[in-house]
Amino acid sequence: MARWRDGRGELVVGADGVRVPLEIAASYRARTRGLLGRDSVAGAMLLSPAGSVHTFGMRMPIDVAYLDRRLTVIAVRTMPPGRLGLPRLRSRHVLEAAAGAMDGWGVRAGVRVEVRVSSPSSGT
Secondary structure, three states: OOOOOOEEEEEEEOOOOEEEEEEEEOOHHHHHHOOOOOOOOOOEEEEOOOOOOEOOOOOOOEEEEEEOOOOEEEEEEEEOOOOEOOOOOOOOEEEEEEOOHHHHHOOOOOOEEEEEEOOOOOOO
């Protein structure tokens, strides 16, 4: 299984290959910050490793997809601000997105997703 670094990439959903811009939060600091304090998110955020999330301090409801080690969706839930999500057995990664977005992308239990990491820029 790949170990990711904080950065950007693309989420590819299921057999239809729906492509979604992706932020990757792999460090403790980035996972802890997540979507806190944001009014919106362009695409999705992958928290890895992660087995559960909370929405304390969030300004918007979010969709949360729990993924196993093979990146197969275990469950998808919509969480309003101020909630604590229960840990999911077998969950190794969590995807977060604006509420309602995942249904449109086809993210549902049993669907496998792929993470494509963007090459780091050679600039500063």
